[in-house]
Amino acid sequence: xxxxxxxxxxxxxxxxxxxxxxxxxxxxxxxxxxxxxxxxxxxxxxxxxxxxxxxxxx
Numbered sequence: 001x002x003x004x005x006x007x008x009x010x011x012x013x014x015x016x017x018x019x020x021x022x023x024x025x026x027x028x029x030x031x032x033x034x035x036x037x038x039x040x041x042x043x044x045x046x047x048x049x050x051x052x053x054x055x056x057x058x
Contacts, residue, residue, distance in 0.1 A: 005048045012044075 011017040012028050019031040021041060032040040049055050 003048065003050075005044055009044055009046065009048060 008017060008030065009028065012020050012023075012030070017030060019033065020028065021031060022029040027046055028044045030042050030044060032042050034040075
């Protein structure tokens with residue numbers, strides 16, 4: 001089963017994500033697919049890690 005976060009990141013890089021808002025130095029900002037609250041967005045790290053303890057210290 002493919003990771004949803006990785007799929008979204010790949011779509012952003014291929015310019016195929018209609019919910020993409022902005023690119024930051026270390027992450028991407030996208031609108032959430034389900035807008036229960038207007039403007040609800042998600043921050044995706046450019047390099048996805050499954051668990052927080054796997055993030056590099058820097």
